[in-house]
Amino acid sequence: GQLLRDEIASGSDHGKYLGSIVDKGQLLSDDDINNFMKDKVRFAANNGQGFILDGYPRRHGQAEFVDSIIKPTHVLLIDIPDEESVRRLSARRQCPKDKRIYNLITAPPKQDEVCDDCGTKLEQRVDDTPVAIQKRLNLYHTDTEPVLAWYKEQGVLHRIDGTHSIDEVEKAVGEIFNK
Structure with a gap:
């Protein structure tokens, strides 16, 4: 997410395109x-250390793409109910200067x-308004849950x-x- 936000903030043509979506x-x-x-994935895969992809892949085509570069050994799902997602994300705030994240609740x-x-x-x-969050949750249920099932079949989902x-x-x- 932050990588995308940085690209969008750069003001490049590609960043403007991504930002409009x-x-x-x-x-x-x-x-x-x-x-x-x-x-970014190729660099991380080739540097000999582990790495974290947060919020990616979200759809099956993305998961297959990642698997074509490196096979994930651990996929973590930090699971919370939709209502809690809306509550927490609606309370998220960020410093525009140093990018530090706060949550007004937690x-x-x-x-x-x-x-x-x-x-x-x-x-x-x-994108942290209740309406935008609910849209993302709907997409999550449609697109990402099948990816999680796919990783579960591979035995790497936690x-x-x-x-x-x-x-x-x-x-x-x-x-x-x-372990």
Whole structure:
């Protein structure tokens, strides 16, 4: 997500094109996202270290593309109900200057709506409104759940209960990688 936001913020023609889609709460086409991610995945796959893809792949064509470069050994699903997703994402704020993320419910700034580090007024992303979030959740159920089933068949899907505290979720993730 942040890689896409950085490209959009760059003001490049490609960034403007991507931004016009994301701002509507829509997902990019497989070709668009795969072309954008191709070099990043190849670089990470070839550097000899593990890496995390957050929010990608979302659709089967994207998963097949990733598998053509490197076979994932672990796919993590931090699972929460839709209502909780809307509640949490609607409360997400970001510092436009240093990109630090806050959540007004689970990780609020010390001063209301102000970055702890630089004092800049926090902003809500345009795609963090309840309507845009619900659109993304609908796409998730249609497009991403089949990908998760595919990874489950491969034996690499790990489901984590995301309704627990951040510390408990972090512990569960650590246990998966320390097996």
